[in-house]
Amino acid sequence: MEQAVERVLVECVPNFSEGRRPQVVRAIVEAIAGVSGVYLLDTESDEDHNRSVVTFAGPVEEVLEAAFRGVREAVRQIDLRHHQGGHPRIGAADVVPLVPIRGVTLRDLVPAAQRLGRRIAEELGVPVFLYGEAATSPRRRDLSFLRRGNFEGLQEAMDTDPERRPDFGPAAVHPSAGATVVGVRKPLIAYNVELATADLEVARAIARNVRESSGGLVNVRAMGVRLEKRGTTQVSMNLVDYEKTPIYRAFELVAAEARRHGVAIRSSEIVGLVPEDALLDCAEYYLQLGGTWSRRQILERRLNEVEGPR
Structure with a gap:
């Protein structure tokens, strides 16, 4: 009798730098939910933080596609030059973590994070940092280190500190969308x-x-x-x-x-x-x-x- 194969399930919890314009958040969520096989689980927006958190899950490839589409929509719709809020941020799509839920490990997801980061940089022109389990140095494991100085101080950090240069894309902040951090972590x-x-x-x-x-x-x-x-x-x-x-x-x-x-x-x-x-x-x-x-x-x-x- 054949054993049932455990279905791989990955969660993704991207944080977007928009919590005050419902129509923009809705467009981002619709871009994510439009990928077949992805389950939209939750969306929360905070006006004071001016930030939205979207949670979705599914198989690896579908989740990567949905994450990319969400980031692409955020890059189209959010201009950090006009953004103010209580939460630190360096990007329109600020952070995109992948979280193993079932049938996959933290280490398994590192190549997936790398592929997503490379695609965001190549197709959208947004520099990408890797963090968490996907980080390329010990200091870059910590999200707060990569966010230090916020969007406004990011270009200077890239110019002066080798540890703050992106893993993918040019060492130049996208004029309106900043940079994006992609990584792998435990449930947070x-x-x-x-x-x-x-x-x-x-x-x-x-x-x-x-x-x-x-x-x-x-x-x-x-x-x-x-x-x-x-x-x-x-x-x-x-x-x-x-x-x-x-x-x-x-x-x-x-x-x-x-x-x-x-x-x-x-x-x-x-x-x-x-x-x-x-x-x-x-x-x-x-x-x-x-x-x-x-x-x-x-x-x-x-x-x-x-x-x-x-």
């Missing part, structure tokens, strides 16, 4: 905590004490952001390995630092999709579940076990 959780203060320096101080690069939590990237429309501030975080540094640990440290500054937490949010186990980690922590507790007690999981594959 974009997690933000809103503070009950408009003082940006307080938010920045909390972020500084939370992020790994300043001696905070391993696997946490954090920055303080002003939310103009809400009249408040936010600690915006990327949890790059939730299995080692869970959501609740990041939240508790932000809360402790906020108390130290005499500031309350207004709310928190998850941007985009999140692995189920990451939320279960939080439930188990706050409910102090132990003893005989097992995740097999979750109704839907038990039903999936007894029903089997459908």
Whole structure:
């Protein structure tokens, strides 16, 4: 009897530097969704960040085609010379990560990221950097290093620092679309905590004490952001390995630092999709579940076990 072959499934979570013009975001999403075999999973836009995150999945080749079409539409529609927002960015299509979900590994996806990066550079004239598992040097693994100085400072960085020269395309910033970062990474959780203060320096101080690069939590990237429309501030975080540094640990440290500054937490949010186990980690922590507790007690999981594959 032949064994069933596991179907390869890849997630892609491109971040586009547009969160205020719905028609532009819609055009980008339609370009992505127009590829047969790709599943559009989620779209989220933030006006203060002026940024949109699109999540889709499918087989490798289909995902690469959809990612390219999304980047192409962003290059057509977004001009960074007129872009302002709270989130760092160097490109109209700022970052395009590939994430292994099923039947494929991080290492397997590196050649795919290279092919996508080369195509973006050759066909669209946008310089491309590789990051994460696809990075060509240790410093370039970190997205924040490649974004340093933003779009406005990128050309000078390319001219003066060999580590900031692109992997594909000319060492010249595209006049309106900047540059794009393509990479391979584990599932990442974009997690933000809103503070009950408009003082940006307080938010920045909390972020500084939370992020790994300043001696905070391993696997946490954090920055303080002003939310103009809400009249408040936010600690915006990327949890790059939730299995080692869970959501609740990041939240508790932000809360402790906020108390130290005499500031309350207004709310928190998850941007985009999140692995189920990451939320279960939080439930188990706050409910102090132990003893005989097992995740097999979750109704839907038990039903999936007894029903089997459908």
